[in-house]
Amino acid sequence: MTKRPLGAQISHMLKDRGVDTIFGIPGVHNVEMYRGIEEAGITHVLARHEQGAGFMADGYARAAGRPGVAYVITGPGVCNIMTPMGQAYSDSVPMLVISSCLDETAATRGQLHQMKDQRAAAETVCDWSEEARTAKAAYQLIDRALLEFDVARPRPKHIQVPIELLGTDAPDFPSGGEGDGRLHHADAIEGIVLPYLRQAKRPLVIFGAGAKTENARMMVEKIGAACFSTYAARGIVGDDYPLDFGATLSYASSADVVASADLVIAIGTELAAVDIQRNHLGHSCPMIRVDIDPECLFDQQRAEVRVHADAADFVDLVIELSDDGAATDWTSDEVAAARAKWRAEADAAYPGIIPICDALRDALPDDTMIYSDMTQIAYVAKEIWPMKYPGHWHHPYGFGTLGYALPAAIGGKIGVGDKPVAAIMGDYGFHYTMQELGVAVELGLNIPIVLWDNAKLKEIEDCMVQSQIAPNAVFARNPDFCKLAEAFGAKAAAPGSLAELQDAVQAAFAADGPTLIHVTPDILG
Incomplete structure (x- = not known):
């Protein structure tokens, strides 16, 4: 038997069960979870925010066809990853979030990262949230989560482990089970x-x-x-x-x-x-x-x-x-x-967007993994952009959260390696998780990041007008996105035509890091 602190045993168990990548951010409350990551042979991807870590795990799971795993700290770490958990729940994505938790909360107040009920909070946005109070329980919950990803509708799970228990020596985890647990009603x-x-x-x-x-x-x-x-x-x-x-x-x-x-x-x-x-x-x-x-x-x-x-x-x-x-x-x-009729309806509802979608589709390899955000290009594309292969367009469909595309594309690129990955987002959505651009630069990920900048929340403005409300709070001052990308160490392009857009996308795939491609309505002339 190999005795290790439970935090290290968990990483070794995940590696034994096929996990090769973990997304997360270390902190004083989950530092024991980091003791065994390298020893187990798992790659850790350091996000800039727990929301980014969650979206990366989501994107990895969708692209690689394997569960995405994230490590976060007590309290704010769990709260920050709840938005990605909600998105993964809505879109049936297998994501396992493992966090630390305080050893005791009922009789002690004012502790660092303290919440009234962390487990219950997480449960509101995932399939289930459980606390492992023994090493045996932690092992059982991990195996339960991984099995349910295979035999039932895959939705995110949350396991929290008390801080003291993570640092306590624990026995070996059990060997992995075998067999096909799928349901058959032939x-x-x-x-x-x-x-x-x-x-x-x-x-x-x-x-x-x-x-x-x-x-x-x-x-x-x-x-x-x-x-x-x-x-x-x-x-x-x-x-x-x-x-x-x-x-x-x-x-x-x-x-x-x-x-x-x-x-x-x-x-x-x-x-x-x-x-x-x-x-x-x-x-x-x-x-x-x-x-x-x-x-x-x-x-x-x-x-x-x-x-x-x-x-x-x-x-x-x-x-x-x-x-x-x-x-x-x-x-x-x-x-x-029928398809021609609906395409015409989309063109009338979103003038000028279809030509941009068509140009992008012609520029991307057929097997590109595409990650999109809540933006008008994506709204149109997911209806009129034919896909040659399934599981190659990933979008925050149900929960509909802004800020998904960039970190999810990073996770997806890690999941598929040399295969092409692209991100499509709007200017406002980029503000939510722009800091994760640093991760893409750090890892040298050649992702074209198409940023549609119409200098406003155009979909919300249109909704207000349709509701006979004077547009309000739909304009936000944007930075110089190209200079911002370059400050991170990324490449940047501002194409002035659809042909230049296609050239920029193709050049981005050949680059040694991410390229932000800034697109405005002026591209249509």
């Missing part, structure tokens, strides 16, 4: 689902981010289905499937398309309000709902058939068991016409 496919498929002439499949499978395209082709995807599932069938309506469920007239289907199959999606922008999807035909999260199977969409199963298993069984050569009444012309 009997529902052949006995219940196939009869619906055999009768349908206009089946419509809606893929969500939970539909993690390489065979989505094969399934829709085999059953003759048209499809939509949620924003987070873009690219799941490829960008050239002729019956793909894209991530356009938010358009009001998409309800008419849904209403024309004679069978709807929703796979791995909660059909969230941020995706469909209405209470009911719009179908009057039978619905088959497939999800690993039972909560999604019993919502207001009123599915006739509820399949509690892993999405990939369901898709594979449909392919295996359904009939070949299914006839379909869907046509590529009606799909193309």
Whole structure:
């Protein structure tokens, strides 16, 4: 047996379970957690703020397909990472936050970093938050979190460990378990689902981010289905499937398309309000709902058939068991016409943004991991920008927090190594986490950072005008962003045309560090 302080044992256990990177900031309350990081062979990424550490862990998890892990201190460290935890909860991202906590709070007041109830505070924005009061409990909670990331809907977990316990010698952690804990309900496919498929002439499949499978395209082709995807599932069938309506469920007239289907199959999606922008999807035909999260199977969409199963298993069984050569009444012309209509609506709502999106798309390699913030370029792009591969556009979809893109892109770049990563953000969102640019410089990460600067909170201004409110508090004095980037040690560019924008993006991928690309409405001439 190897006796080490528990803080060191935790790092060794995480390494044994496959964790290779931890994001965080050390402090006097969690210093024991740092004792074993290097010895265990784990890379630690020093963020400039705990919010940045959380977003980096989120971005790493989305890009690498492995849980993102963060170490933070008691009190303000936990509070600072709660925004990223809330975002990860909303978007079903596997993030494990491990923090220290005070040994005793009930009888002693005025301690450093003291909160009334730190564990309960964290629980408001994550799947669960637990305190480990023994080494055995810490080990069990870590394994529980990692297992649940695999077998259930992946959402952030928080484990806190008392400061004294972290520095106390602890026995070895148990060896890792093996086996596949995924859920399988195969009997529902052949006995219940196939009869619906055999009768349908206009089946419509809606893929969500939970539909993690390489065979989505094969399934829709085999059953003759048209499809939509949620924003987070873009690219799941490829960008050239002729019956793909894209991530356009938010358009009001998409309800008419849904209403024309004679069978709807929703796979791995909660059909969230941020995706469909209405209470009911719009179908009057039978619905088959497939999800690993039972909560999604019993919502207001009123599915006739509820399949509690892993999405990939369901898709594979449909392919295996359904009939070949299914006839379909869907046509590529009606799909193309609908997409053209919605693209025109986006262009009318956000004049000038689509040409910028098109120019960026042409300049980025197809396999670029893109991280976007709450900004108008992203609002348009996530609807009209076709994606060739799934899981390559990451956005703070549900929680909708500003400041996500830059630190998340840093985490994503660390997760994918030499593969291309880009960030897209607005001027105001950059203010939230701009300090993390120092991390990208320090690590030499060649990330193009496209900063859309319209010198205002334009989306909020438009909302105020639509609400007949005189625009107020929508202007903030911006710095010279290029000089600011250069002060950090980053490169900077201010393209004056779309062609120069494309050149700047391509040059950024060849650089030896990050490049901030400052884009204003003047780029359109």
